[in-house]
Amino acid sequence: MKFRQLFLLLSAVSILCIAAPAFAADSSKGAANSQIFGFWTLVPPLVAIILAFISRNVVLSLFLGVFSGAMMLETTGFDFYHGLLGSFQRVSHEILGSLADSWNAGIVLQCLAIGGLIAVVSKMGGTLAVAEALAKKAKGPRSAQFFTWLMGLIIFFDDYANSLTVGPIMRPVTDRMQVSREKLAFIIDATAAPIAGIALISTWVAYEVGLIKDGFEQVGIQMNAYGAFVETIPYRFYNIFILFFVLAGIMLLREFGPMLKAEERARKHGKVLADNANPMASEETTQLEPGAHVVPSIWNAIIPIGTLIVAAFLGFYFNGLSAIDNAEMLAKINAAPFSFFAVRECFGASDASVVLFQAALLAGIVAMVMGVCKKVFTIEEAITTWILGIKSMTITAVILLLAWSLSGIIKELGTAIWLVSVLSDTLPPFILPSIIFVLGSVISFATGTSYGTMGILMPLAIPLAWAINGDQAYLLLNIAAVLTGAIFGDHCSPISDTTILSSMGSACDHIDHVRTQLFYALAVGGVSVLFGFLPAGLGFSPIITLPLGLAAVVAMLFLVGKKLPDAS
Incomplete structure (x- = not known):
């Protein structure tokens, strides 16, 4: 500048x-x-x-x-x-x-450890082998994007792990198939928080269920909080519609708005990045290509990444189990340790940031041991490569720290409290869910945190909805509006940690990612209000609103979108 x-x-x-x-x-x-x-x-x-x-x-x-x-x-x-x-x-x-803050420190360490893991996997030729294997199946932009979307759904348990894992693995494939980095970043971002937010078991569940439980206690409602969480899923319109929007766009190969220009640039000129782009990737990543003596193998990626996932799942379980101090609940878990109830409660009580750091550190050690045993590199070279990967994530750590600092300043100023006081006036019952969704979006966009937005709005939304209409379905709809609006606004915000991590994972220019994604997110957000929250507020069942919204997404792609070529 x-x-x-x-x-x-x-x-x-x-x-x-x-x-x-x-x-x-x-x-x-x-x-x-x-x-x-x-x-x-x-x-x-x-x-x-x-x-x-x-x-x-x-x-x-x-x-x-x-x-x-x-x-x-x-x-x-x-x-x-x-x-x-x-x-x-x-x-x-x-x-x-x-x-x-222990949670923030865990996230920073997790990012650094995953950076080191990906570096070692890349140096062993694991990323290259996966890219080559998928490239054989990915015959064009459509299939390359579909595999990215599918991998995003598979890593459903945590949005941070999703953003940092999918990008480095799929980037060589999408680059080869001339898919823009902006589209790769969008697919990653649109399958991170949206799927983690509605997954029955994830690192989000405990927080969301805890907020619902506190809100129920506030107004004296006798209802199982986790059961209420599950029942809100059909009303989580933005989460569902954005996941479907990504898939429909991939299958139909239709784009519009700034994303269309980015994809046309990639298809016609082979430029996956704009000429003036400043991708969030370090120059050190160019030093991570495997040597000439290395025979690329997909197992060099599958085993370390598999270790990350398995260790994360086991860590969520045992870390959460050690954190539970309710004797009655522990008795139920010990009676059936592998039941859905036991897994759900343990995952919910776990410290996700610590567990994911430990899992990433263990996976990095496994990768280094594999590389040394296969004589890909020496112990010294393995450690140097791992540190190189950590260095490539330094910019992400800096941005996250500043984003969290901004969130802290905003909290001290009372920004969200002021927004709520201004926008939450007396409203007709049918429009309240839409207003809560929009209000949550505004707060989340301005603050860059979906968690913080949920924590601010849920204690206000539950008593307000219960006072206006004591119907259970109406209450669940408004709870869903809080949870979904927070994710929608966070999805649009350039200061959101998950948006930043998606740019990092895809090595995309952050502002280009936000600019192209914002147009799509707003379009799907509009569909969520017009075909989701408004008719649901009038009493229409999800059996009607969900098909209407999905049809509207497809119609939007046909009416506004332009078809792009595919090699398959």
Whole structure:
């Protein structure tokens, strides 16, 4: 970025911060701050999001977003000198606090460990062998994209593992079949959180069920929270429609909007990336090609990746089992340790970030041992390769830390609380699910966190829906609107961790990924409201709304989309 552009960006952020009410904010009281700042609580997320699109520099944009929020919290009156000093200290404390959080630290370590794993697998020729094997079956763009979509569904248990695993494996295949990196990133992103959010067993279940349970207790509803979670699945319109949209687009080979231009560029000119793209991949990855003496084997990928998946499943079970302190529940689990109930409860109680880090670390060790035993490399070369893979993920760790810091600043400012207070007025019963869906989308887009949005909206949505209409189906519909709206907004947001990881896994320019995906997500979000939440709010059964929505998705692809060539 040129110095003049940087100066203009910094000037714009300074003006926004100065324009905000310069009161002495209490950084520990988000609700109070939401009343003090009002509309201005939107400044940090808007700075980060708008500057990301203008500058195409995610790190700078996130940093300025965090800094603008810190300025608002630390500046008293018009004492900008001490405000600047305090803001710098607050930004550093936010970043340190984000890394000190055990969950966040586990995610960062998981990303680094998976980067090391993929590097060793690549150096052994495992990724190349899988790519060559799939390339024999993937006769064209359609089949290459279909295998990517299918692999995304297979890794249903965690969205982070999905984003970081599918991309590096499928990228050589989709590149060879002239599928744009933007489309690869979209397929990965659209099969990460959407499938993890509705899977019966995943790292999301405990959190979602816990929120539902707390909401039920709040209004005195006697209902099994997990059973309610399962019953919301037919109402999770965006999750279902976006998964189907990806598949329908692949089968019909139809694209529209910015994605159409990206795919036409890849098909006609063989450019999987735009000329001005800045892919989220390190130069070190070019050093990970297998040597001339290496005979590529798919087992060099299957065994380590299989170790990752198996270790993750076992880790979820035993880690969760050790965390359960309810004697009655433990007795039920011990009576039938392999039952669905036991697996569900253990998975739900596990610390997913720690388990996935441990699984990735174990898989990396297995890969290094395999490589040394097969004489692909020495022990020293194996460790060097693993560290090289970690280095390639450094930018991801930096972005995640800044995104979490921005989320922390937004929470202290009370941004989500202000949005809820403004948008959740008295509404007709039939439109409430749609409003909750849209409200969840806005909060999730602005904050970049689906978990945080669920935590904010669920305690409000359950009592409100129960007070308006005491029907169980209506309550479940509004719960689904919270869970689905949070994922929809997170799917659109450039500051979302899963969106960032999808760009990283596919080695795509992050802003290009967001720009092309946003158009599709909004289209499917519109279908979710018009053919899902609105008719469901009027009392129509999912037996009617789901087929209508799926048909609308296909009709949209035919009416708006343009067919692209396929070699198969």
